[in-house]
Amino acid sequence: MAGFQHGLDFGELQNGLTQDTVVVPTATNQISPPVTWIKGFLSPKQQQLLMMEVEQYPLDRVEIEVYGKQHFIPRTQAWFGDQGCDYHYSKLHITALAWPKVLSRLRAKLLSEHQIDSNSVLVNRYADGRDCMGWHSDDEPEIITGSAIASVTLGACRDFVVRHKPTQTKVTFPLASGDLLIMHPGMQQHWQHALPKRLKVTEPRINFTFRHIIANYYR
Numbered sequence: 057m058a059g060f061q062h063g064l065d066f067g068e069l070q071n072g073l074t075q076d077t078v079v080v081p082t083a084t085n086q087i088s089p090p091v092t093w094i095k096g097f098l099s100p101k102q103q104q105l106l107m108m109e110v111e112q113y114p115l116d117r118v119e120i121e122v123y124g125k126q127h128f129i130p131r132t133q134a135w136f137g138d139q140g141c142d143y144h145y146s147k148l149h150i151t152a153l154a155w156p157k158v159l160s161r162l163r164a165k166l167l168s169e170h171q172i173d174s175n176s177v178l179v180n181r182y183a184d185g186r187d188c189m190g191w192h193s194d195d196e197p198e199i200i201t202g203s204a205i206a207s208v209t210l211g212a213c214r215d216f217v218v219r220h221k222p223t224q225t226k227v228t229f230p231l232a233s234g235d236l237l238i239m240h241p242g243m244q245q246h247w248q249h250a251l252p253k254r255l256k257v258t259e260p261r262i263n264f265t266f267r268h269i270i271a272n273y274y275r
């Protein structure tokens with residue numbers, strides 16, 4: 057990734073953007089998740105720059121243990137972060153890779169425009185609608201309490217489904233390329249989320265979840 061150059065400064069492309077904050081869908085029982093959905097957070101040009109950079113990422117299909125059996129995850133992933141901001145996932149220790157150029161600009165844009173202070177990001181690539189992610193909350197102990205998690209999407213539109221833990225109420229967000237979904241404090245405690253299979257989808261989707269974690273937590 058070092059030396060990967062772009063002619064355009066990601067940070068200079070903020071003017072002329074049409075960002076649109078969408079009213080969060082509310083379930084019929086009036087329960088709504090603590091999230092903010094900003095459609096078109098990234099301009100088409102920014103999406104293109106990021107997509108070109110993603111093509112250089114060392115995406116891995118890691119093997120994890122589920123109920124005592126080894127499985128390859130149904131997607132590929134990479135983890136970037138500040139020094140010491142490593143990722144722990146199902147007994148795996150994944151050392152943070154240094155921030156690539158465009159990704160670090162996206163991190164800065166989240167901070168300046170939405171006060172989202174992150175020091176790490178998980179990149180997931182779903183090759184097509186067969187790739188997915190099961191129900192979970194991002195409630196790892198190393199995530200700083202009261203921090204927001206910001207999710208940015210590129211590529212195919214996929215349904216991101218959230219489920220209220222006590223009532224099992226579900227709300228669906230069809231996240232499209234360039235959208236930002238901010239998961240506010242309380243979201244991981246009271247809700248789970250998943251990216252279900254969508255067999256009609258034939259195009260890849262990339263998702264970035266920016267997190268603020270405690271550095272050197274496992275050392």
Ligand SMILES: O=C(O)CCC(=O)C(=O)O
Nearest residue numbers: 178180194216251263265
């Ligand atoms: O791909 C998505 O939208 C969800 C990703 C996710 O939940 C995660 O990385 O923890």
Ligand SMILES: [Fe+2]
Nearest residue numbers: 192193194249
């Ligand atoms: Fe998640």
